[in-house]
Amino acid sequence: MNIQDYKGVFVFAQQVDNVLSGIALELVGKGKDLAKDLNTEVTAVLVGSDVKGLADELAEYGADKVIVVDDPELKEYRTEPYAHALASVINEFKPEIFLVGATAIGRDLGPRVSARIHTGLTADCTQLDIGDFPINPIPGKEQLHNQLLMTRPAFGGNTIATIACPDFRPQMATVRPGVMQKAPREAGKKANIVEFNPGFTPNDKYVEILKVVKAVSDVADIMDAKILVSGGRGVGSPENFKILEDLAEVIGGTVSCSRAVVDAGWKPKDLQVGQTGKTVRPNVYFAIGISGAIQHVAGMEEADIIIAINKDETAPIFDVADYGIVGDLNKIVPALTERLKVELAAK
Numbered sequence: 001m002n003i004q005d006y007k008g009v010f011v012f013a014q015q016v017d018n019v020l021s022g023i024a025l026e027l028v029g030k031g032k033d034l035a036k037d038l039n040t041e042v043t044a045v046l047v048g049s050d051v052k053g054l055a056d057e058l059a060e061y062g063a064d065k066v067i068v069v070d071d072p073e074l075k076e077y078r079t080e081p082y083a084h085a086l087a088s089v090i091n092e093f094k095p096e097i098f099l100v101g102a103t104a105i106g107r108d109l110g111p112r113v114s115a116r117i118h119t120g121l122t123a124d125c126t127q128l129d130i131g132d133f134p135i136n137p138i139p140g141k142e143q144l145h146n147q148l149l150m151t152r153p154a155f156g157g158n159t160i161a162t163i164a165c166p167d168f169r170p171q172m173a174t175v176r177p178g179v180m181q182k183a184p185r186e187a188g189k190k191a192n193i194v195e196f197n198p199g200f201t202p203n204d205k206y207v208e209i210l211k212v213v214k215a216v217s218d219v220a221d222i223m224d225a226k227i228l229v230s231g232g233r234g235v236g237s238p239e240n241f242k243i244l245e246d247l248a249e250v251i252g253g254t255v256s257c258s259r260a261v262v263d264a265g266w267k268p269k270d271l272q273v274g275q276t277g278k279t280v281r282p283n284v285y286f287a288i289g290i291s292g293a294i295q296h297v298a299g300m301e302e303a304d305i306i307i308a309i310n311k312d313e314t315a316p317i318f319d320v321a322d323y324g325i326v327g328d329l330n331k332i333v334p335a336l337t338e339r340l341k342v343e344l345a346a347k
């Protein structure tokens with residue numbers, strides 16, 4: 001492998017039912033930043049059936065080029081044809097970096113593609129930078145420049161590891177949804193569109209999809225919420241979440257929770273914030289009766305404003321909070337709700 005032959009930042013533009021997933025635009029946004037540092041372009045790889053129409057949206061969010069792999073075999077996600085599509089794109093276009101979302105689809109697809117093209121992959125990254133590797137010079141070892149430094153929590157979130165892939169290309173990573181930010185949309189912006197079809201042979205190795213049953217959820221997606229009222233074990237019982245729901249209703253917020261709450265069966269997993277839950281980035285995040293364990297903080301520290309309510313003044317949540325209230329949540333939350341109701345009614 002001649003590493004110098006590999007150029008450009010590529011991202012997998014995941015779509016489901018011909019709608020781009022949020023992660024596709026987040027990766028285009030991050031890819032654009034990385035491409036700028038490398039003085040190159042960001043290319044979105046769009047795979048599916050009848051998906052060419054989505055290329056303009058990718059362009060408006062910053063893609064310089066869109067490679068479209070369009071084939072009836074790619075209508076619904078199946079591991080084999082999608083892995084073939086991406087591996088073929090990589091072999092043909094030789095990107096320096098290839099990013100995939102750490103969604104259910106991406107977690108299946110990314111490692112298979114990396115194995116097929118014989119490169120490394122860092123899974124579930126929360127930060128990506130261009131920099132020197134090794135990060136600190138080691139006597140006698142060459143320090144390589146312009147490497148992709150892929151950072152992810154390791155050992156259950158107890159440490160943060162930064163990993164590079166100096167010897168193979170592309171440098172591949174799966175990236176947690178909700179962590180990277182999409183760029184502002186520029187209406188009318190166009191990309192260079194390249195159609196590429198490596199050919200697909202339907203055969204009995206492909207999974208045959210007999211029926212698609214869509215999950216129906218009656219809970220709001222906490223990743224879209226502007227205000228989150230999040231409760232932890234300190235709330236005490238599922239019934240007591242009513243005081244958080246009352247606060248959320250008055251301020252137009254959505255209730256979310258810590259893992260302790262999900263493990264206790266008080267709330268569904270869909271509402272869990274954190275390393276093994278969702279990464280959220282609301283304007284305001286209330287952490288109520290949440291201690292602030294590193295695995296929880298990993299999912300909410302990017303919120304614009306964090307307001308913590310905890311009876312223990314030494315709780316680590318106060319280290320990341322912009323505003324902290326020390327006291328019993330059973331007194332503070334209803335009082336806050338009443339006060340906000342009055343203030344908002346007076347507006």
Ligand SMILES: Cc1cc2nc3c(=O)[nH]c(=O)nc-3n(C[C@H](O)[C@H](O)[C@H](O)COP(=O)(O)OP(=O)(O)OC[C@H]3O[C@@H](n4cnc5c(N)ncnc54)[C@H](O)[C@@H]3O)c2cc1C
Binds near residue numbers: 261330
């Ligand atoms: C691999 C791994 C992954 C994990 N992933 C996640 C994750 O995604 N999300 C997550 O949240 N956790 C995760 N955890 C668990 C995490 O380590 C903590 O155990 C968890 O976040 C604790 O939840 P909590 O803050 O609700 O409960 P606790 O740590 O028990 O905190 C309860 C808090 O409530 C306060 N409190 C109690 N009563 C009151 C009251 N009346 N008024 C005010 N305050 C009160 C207490 O002072 C305390 O600070 C993970 C752990 C591991 C090992």
